[in-house]
Amino acid sequence: MDCGAVRExxxxxxxxxxxxxxxxxIEAHVAHCATCRQELKQRQQxxxxxxRRARTSERLKRIGAVAVTLVLGMALAAYLVYRLPKFQQxxxxxxxxxxxxxxxxxxxxxxxxxxxxxRDPGQRLR
Numbered sequence: 001m002d003c004g005a006v007r008e009x010x011x012x013x014x015x016x017x018x019x020x021x022x023x024x025x026i027e028a029h030v031a032h033c034a035t036c037r038q039e040l041k042q043r044q045q046x047x048x049x050x051x052r053r054a055r056t057s058e059r060l061k062r063i064g065a066v067a068v069t070l071v072l073g074m075a076l077a078a079y080l081v082y083r084l085p086k087f088q089q090x091x092x093x094x095x096x097x098x099x100x101x102x103x104x105x106x107x108x109x110x111x112x113x114x115x116x117x118x119r120d121p122g123q124r125l126r
Contacts, residue, residue: 001029003036010040014047 006029012018013026030037081087 001025003029003033006030006033006036007039010043013040014043 006026009018009022009026013023018026026040030040
């Protein structure tokens with residue numbers, strides 16, 4: 001098979017749509033022809049770069065969509081907090097000053113145990 005006929009089949013091979021017969025013919029020719037081998041390698045690298053860019057582009061689109069969703073959600077939350085009367089009342093209620101809060105009641109003094117119940121820490125329990 002001549003180089004022109006093999007090169008015409010490269011696009012089908014790179015897209016994964018070459019028949020088994022075409023695949024075998026291309027592989028046999030490329031094994032012996034350095035020029036076609038080099039061109040096939042360059043085309044494979046080009047296809048790989050395009051696919052990688054396409055995947056990166058898709059990831060960036062997803063990240064952008066998530067960022068837009070978060071910003072819109074935060075904007076909606078801010079609108080609800082600052083525009084609706086129910087939320088305005090909640091957030092504008094004056095806080096209770098810390099000083100006006102009464103201190104907790106003092107606990108009653110604890111009674112110490114009678115002397116007969118106390119023991120020396122070094123004593124063993126019986």
